[in-house]
Amino acid sequence: MTHDILCLGEPMLEFNQQPDGRYLPGHGGDTSNCAIAAARQGARVGYVTHLGADAFGDSFMTLWRDEGIDTSCVRQVPDAHTGVYFVTHGDGGHQFSYFRAGSASSRMGPQDLPRDALEQTRILHVSGISQAISESAADAVFEAIDLVRAAGGRVSYDTNLRLKLWPLARARAVIHAAMAQCDIALPGLEDAQQLTGLTDPDAIADVYLKLGAGIVALTLGAEGTLVATPDDRRRIGGRQVTAVDATAAGDTFDGAFLARLVAGDDPFVAARYANAAAALSTQGYGAVAPMPHRAAVEDFLSKEHP
Numbered sequence: 577m578t579h580d581i582l583c584l585g586e587p588m589l590e591f592n593q594q595p596d597g598r599y600l601p602g603h604g605g606d607t608s609n610c611a612i613a614a615a616r617q618g619a620r621v622g623y624v625t626h627l628g629a630d631a632f633g634d635s636f637m638t639l640w641r642d643e644g645i646d647t648s649c650v651r652q653v654p655d656a657h658t659g660v661y662f663v664t665h666g667d668g669g670h671q672f673s674y675f676r677a678g679s680a681s682s683r684m685g686p687q688d689l690p691r692d693a694l695e696q697t698r699i700l701h702v703s704g705i706s707q708a709i710s711e712s713a714a715d716a717v718f719e720a721i722d723l724v725r726a727a728g729g730r731v732s733y734d735t736n737l738r739l740k741l742w743p744l745a746r747a748r749a750v751i752h753a754a755m756a757q758c759d760i761a762l763p764g765l766e767d768a769q770q771l772t773g774l775t776d777p778d779a780i781a782d783v784y785l786k787l788g789a790g791i792v793a794l795t796l797g798a799e800g801t802l803v804a805t806p807d808d809r810r811r812i813g814g815r816q817v818t819a820v821d822a823t824a825a826g827d828t829f830d831g832a833f834l835a836r837l838v839a840g841d842d843p844f845v846a847a848r849y850a851n852a853a854a855a856l857s858t859q860g861y862g863a864v865a866p867m868p869h870r871a872a873v874e875d876f877l878s879k880e881h882p
């Protein structure tokens with residue numbers, strides 16, 4: 577199968593704190609979230625990872641199959657577990673606590689890559705988290721990027737800076753080395769401010785264009801997105817909704833944005849669509865459950881008053 581989008585990284589079982597203190601089980605992991613968001617917009621999506629041969633791993637296989645995501649590049653391994661994380665909600669928004677060290681995904685290395693699938697995909701999507709989980713996973717991402725680009729595919733990269741997983745200096749070195757090989761840069765504003773030391777969104781977009789990306793979509797939270805190409809740049813306004821949980825809003829943006837790019841939209845039109853999808857995804861708890869399908873996004877956009 578030729579994929580429009582192949583995502584590579586670590587999925588994790590999610591336990592998301594509810595207003596009554598109980599934890600709602602679900603599925604998370606940034607690149608898995610992106611894969612599901614893209615599939616819900618109609619893209620042909622596959623996922624590359626290792627899971628534990630455990631009930632959590634089984635539940636991801638069922639989830640992805642239900643979402644129409646190709647799992648032929650996923651392996652369940654007997655000697656390591658599937659990662660887990662908890663989401664708690666406080667004054668500063670949501671927080672993540674991880675139980676992922678030694679997980680099956682973090683033990684992946686370059687030798688585990690599905691070379692044929694990587695050489696055939698139109699877009700490979702990876703992130704700072706895909707590289708932060710272990711040195712072997714970081715190496716696997718670099719190798720995957722080389723394979724995809726040598727075969728003529730494009731690479732998309734979300735910074736997703738997680739300082740619980742690695743220190744800033746190492747994150748900066750690895751993320752920027754990888755982004756120098758990427759076509760589509762998807763930094764979040766707070767991540768990019770820490771990674772570049774700059775505050776101004778336009779100056780940050782310039783950094784990522786200079787690194788080599790042909791499209792930069794810098795997400796600005798509720799303010800929307802700054803989309804920049806070497807020839808043009810525009811701020812695409814955010815959508816106002818009543819948000820209860822922003823977990824995976826960035827990943828939903830990524831998946832929807834990439835799905836619309838492969839469908840032929842220009843990056844500015846794709847960002848308007850993806851802003852709407854991301855806003856809708858904040859209206860319920862959990863990473864995956866509230867992600868909208870295409871019809872809901874179209875409906876929301878049709879009610880827009882510019």
Ligand SMILES: O=C(O)C(=O)C[C@H](O)[C@H](O)COP(=O)(O)O
Pocket residue numbers: 604605606607609661672705736738822823824825826827828863
């Ligand atoms: O932190 C990790 O390692 C995860 O993968 C857990 C989450 O599912 C994503 O981080 C959500 O990502 P955002 O879209 O940026 O909210």
